[in-house]
Amino acid sequence: MRDFALAPSIAAPPVGGLADSVFERARLEPTLPVLARRVPGSAEWTEISAVELRDTVVDLAKGLVASGISPGHRVALMARTRYEWTVLSYALWAVGAEIVPVYPTASRDQVEWILRDAACVGVVVEDEQAVMTVGSVCASLPMLRHVWQLDAGALDNLVARGEVVPATTVDSLRRIVLPDSTAVISYTSGSTGRPLGCALSHRNLAAPCDTLLAGWGHQVVPPGEQASVLAFLPFSHVYGLMVQGLCVRGGILMGHHGDPGGEALGEALRTFRPTYFCAVPSVYERIYKGFMRAARESGRGALFERAAGTARDFALASERHRLGEGPGPGFDLRLQHALYERTVYRGLRGALGGRVRRASSGGTPLHREIALFFEGIGIYLNDGYGLTETAGGVTAQPPGREKSGTVGKVLPGMDLRVADDGEILVRGPSVFQGYVNDDAATRNALRGGWLATGDLGVLDSDGYLTITGRKKDVIITSNGKSVAPAALEQRLRMHPLIHQAVVVGDGRPCVGALITLDPDFLAYWRGTLEPRPDPRGRDARDAREENALREEVARAVAAANSTVSRSESIRVFRVLPEPFDVANGLLTPSMKLRRDAIVERYALEIDAMYQARARTRRDPAPDEPAVWDDSDNVFR
Template structure:
């Protein structure tokens, strides 16, 4: 076994809960602009002061008490990121209730499992569709007493309902919350089995946010700027929840964007103009592809490609200098970089609003080449690693010493261990309290203070962690060859046309792949070849298209042995989506569900 740890940066919280920060900020700086909201997707942003938000939280908390919500009760929230999500979160924490996030596109059966398993007493939904989904299973959830609908004005009605509840009663509930109290029951994504409810405490979330702020706060904004973050990651996932708490706890202006599709997200970023971004690799890939597509439409694709090649070389030289392994970019490279900064890089930065210099990527590993490209273009992406069970990140890139292609080192005060079988184990204050009502599953992953993550990786000599895959995802071909699919999948996905790739081959004679295409990239590809955009879906059988994907597969195969290489692939007509249960809220592929849905296509890869 091999361990690596770093000394702590912050003391763990000793008293109180997460809602205390809202009241403390309003008391010390009532005029601070704490949140920004807008009523329409393309409307103006209106700011909310710390005092105004505190008052709204207090009013809603009184309403919750009037409705019978009590200390320790569990209330679910089923909505995309929006202002009211955060409002309900802090109102529930104020009265000592526990938040149960539910992804808004969950099926009725998924909703039933979560609500019944957590014994939820009430649920907040966004609209009538969500209400109907819950209504279809509410008879099977005997604990459920209320459904509150955001689009039907439930916040106003609840606030009015609590008009006669004294503030002192609310504060008595708030002061009864301790750091060890459960704040969130976050269900795992279920990529390798049935989702389990993770007990995330107030101390877990506080530790995560306080460590990140103490170690990396100087990245949030320039000295003359107010830090601001647009929350677009699902608040039903612990990563998105952490972003929300981080902003409210450390006085960062917080906005919400409910739709993560490029057509909605990119205009929101341009109008909100955040100073910092928390995202997943999918977002950085979409931003990069969009920038290249705009360049291609202007007849400047070659210029863009040359500029990004220079960006990668420049970032590699800068990386070597930061790690004390080289002198940094030479005069010729610096000159080329300066020219392309004026012509190309500033346009890429403009896609994120123009003010972002640093960002964080999580959820899955960011490809080294993509991280270098962004760094060379002026946006350094700090990649990290974590699970629902670790309250988001448990590793991160050290300040000013990013090693691209890794997920950094353990957070200060935490430790990473590589077991003899290669499994990653972690320890520290961000590790959850256990699985809800499942001591057997808890005991299987928590051993002597160490969390067995189920991921496989390695530590380099300086403690940087490299993720190589999931233990349960390793493919064993019928010839006995072990194949880690993530390596191949990431290489194939590097092609601008490819959206997703799933490698298969367990108990099969060779490795094959299912590939989905990016709709915007496919449309652009078809248009450049004289096809009408409406015909883009009809090009799936085009020989030129298959040749493009074949080149992507060949590049991926060059990174592995012949026995591990992809022999055949199938292009699917549509992307894997969260709505059909094939992708998790954090945009990870649900391998089992995809294999079941596309069983016929997989079989054809071996029988045709």
């Protein structure tokens, strides 16, 4: 058992509810811009001041009171990240109600389960399609009395309805909200079984935000500027809620963007120009691969590779220096880095708006090479650790002592312990109140004041935590070898062609992998192949391309295998024709793999993969994974 705890919290204990911060900011800095809305059909953003936000919250809260919403009532918010989400959540908290975040992409069954399990009296949706989803399950929801549709003027209707309610009523309700009152029922991703509703208090949500603002807030903004963050992570996930809390409690200008992928996000970043960036590892991986693909398509691929290598070398030397393990970058490396700063790095930062200098990653561990790359181009990535049951933050990188490849040290005010079996245990003010309607699950998770996270990790001698996987994800092969799949999957995704990877092998003679390809990079890769005509026809040309792709994927697997022992290495793999996504039920809404569902969906492919291996006449060498049989044609 290894323990680690930092000094007591450097932030004052929260007083009152989360909505108080809106009113306090309006009192202290009434003209400070706190929210930004995108002008429809335009690249311009309209700023909302602290006093305007407060007045909007009060007007909506009055409408909620007029609609019969009382302290303790639960209202679901089923919408993308948008301005209305923020103002409604603070209006609900102002009257003592509890919010229940629901992913707008949730299935009918998921919506029914959450609304019924949480006993919601109201739900806020975005559009007619969502209204129809809720309507189809209303018969099983006797508590549900209100369905508000944002795109049909729900906010204006609430404001009009509340005109008869005096503002003093809202003020009275807000003042009786205590820090330990429940603020959010946040449902787990449901990667195994039914989602569980985590009851999070106002204190739970405020504590990590206030600690981070007190100890790390200076990193969010360049001197003399107001900090700004573009919120695009779903507020339905606790990480997104934490970003919202940090911005509102810290006076950070927050813009809203509901589409976390593709060109739309890049365009929003370039126009909003945030000073700080918050995302999950898959977003950083996508950005990195996008940089690489764009460089190769413009004929500057070799330049990018050299610049990326220099960035990582520079960041590694800088890290060793700040940890007291080296002299820092040498003269030649500094000179080379300065050259690429002018020719490459500045342009890469410009793709994120040009003002970002630091960023945060959470949700799952970030690959060390990705972290070093971004630090090397001038954007330090603060990889941290948290989970739904801790309202987000548990660890963060200590300022000036950051160590890439770890998730940092435990936050002040929190305690962290690694049990003998490697499970991470935590306790502190952000640990949740329990699971709603499931006392057994609560007792199993909370043991003597400690939260059993289900995550596996290692503490080094300096107190830095490294996440090694999830207890439930550990694979036991037929020869008894235990394999944590996360590191292998992470390494595979570093190859630009590989989009997703799931390591399998429970009860099998060796470790295998299911792989999906990145469609954008695959299209580029195909275009780089030498267009040689084949006298045997199109089928022969396709076969030649397929063989080349097999070899490329095999090299990616071999590279991943080089980081583990032979018994842990991937001996067989299969490339799948479609990605894992939320729509096909193979990803959770928070973009986590539904491993059990994936193994069930592709049971025949997994069986065929191992049977093909059994037919091979020799065991492949350590750097030569097998098997890709003739039926595995990714060009179909």
